Amino acid sequence: MATQTMPVLVLQPSSGWFRLNLGEVWDYRELLYFLMWRDIKVRYKQTALGAVWAVLQPTLTMLVFSIFFGRLAKVPSDGIPYPIFAFAALLPWQLFAFALTESSNSLVASQNLITKVYFPRLVVPMAATFAALVDFAVAFVVLLILMLFYGIHPTAAIVFLPFFLLLALATALSAGLWLSALNVKYRDVRYTIPFLTQFWLFATPVAYPSSLIPKPWRALFGLNPMAGVVEGFRWALLGKSNGTGPLLLVSIAAVLVLLITGLRYFRKMEASFADIV
Template sequence: MQRTVVDAGKGKLSLNLRELLHYRDLFWVLAYRDLRVRYAQTFLGLFWAFIQPAATLLIFTVVFGMAVQVDTGGIPYPVFAIAGMSAWAYFAFVLNQSGNSIIGAQEMVKKIYFPRLVIPLSKAVVGFVDFVVALLFMAVLMLIYGVTPSVNIVYLPFFILLTIISALAVGIWLSALTIRYRDFQHVVPFLVQFGLYATPIAYPAKTIIASLPEWAVVLYYLNPMAGVVEGFRWSVLGVDALSVYSYISFGLIALLFVSALFYFRKVERVMADIV
């Protein structure tokens, strides 16, 4: 199929910021379209963004808060869990959506030129709406249980940014890998399900550090969200200061993000031919 190339540079693909800014209108159109489609013809609409974390929180509260009774450092368990769940839910959403994002837009990819990175980036914006709802839900629970935000709350914007970068890093990798290896369409749901329990959401990170040998703890923190969730909870609630292992996660996020951009650029050159 013949492609219409809209680029003065003979179709040369680029990931520079200037080009992305040039296509910012397309970026917002895709994000707005996905947001409308997600809640179109639903009775509850945006309220689903509240129901999903609430249902997961209820299960965690019954299993880990009542049955197992994990040590939350004196914080009511629902507040403790939602502080980690809000960050994880955003990460999981971007993974699920980014994995098949290029394949889902293959007709557009084949016909016209635009920075393909716009597609997974637009998914991150859609997920941010749910992220804000989850943060508001957390604030309501803190009011109900009388939990005062920690003085570390000034660091919360940093950990929100780190959550977004982490989600984009893995999401961009998956969107590029799925084009070449369609097996990743089946791997992503498994990663999300496994990661929910391999991340300190329902339990404190100190439990893992205290119960596992050092080599296993290092492997555990190769999960990029392990350090992010730990820092997110610390900044909001002030419990469990960041462990030295959390910097393993932070370093991995930086590595994943940079390498994802390079690999995506490499695949982007042949994306229209193999999608």
């Protein structure tokens, strides 16, 4: 008799231990890529304006902010022309808001996949998050044109931009992990997301500078990781900000906590996704 080899895999009820198994996500990187690619390809299909939407969304928001907050409410902008000041913050904000919304709904939207095929479920919210990068790239070009128009040159700090971009994605993904897993069980989440992003926008210094916050409270403000991201973007692109330093460190810590707990919750719920979605 042939000696029985070890099983490749043992399927049993998960023991509740915290196993991340990120190596498996790496094995499925091609699926991640294809799901991202699908989301991007399909996004502006059958729209009259197509990819122009990626330009219009941040530009129109910037115009509205400039008129109401910049012109009428006279919100200070750290000495930067208000449109640039707002756009540099809207760039990561819209990336975040879009990625958060998409990833939160991603599992429920992929119901047909989840109940019919196995793959690490993490791939789904990850793909939804990363697919938001394309709109970001388009809007980034708009920002560069705007900066050229206002005669503002990026400083050497721009090399740190990828780091802040990563931080924005990590924030969106970790919140997305929590919300997408919760959404599978409680469809209430879907209706909460529009409010959540709206409140989150007010808690983030997009329309106003964080210098408006009294100094002792500023670091605490960093508990909202997007505050760190937005101030980081302004610093890296425009060279001026009050946000870096303690605020940023608090933001990084907050993201790490949110990401690790999010992964953990997601992994714990993963086993039952196919049964309750």
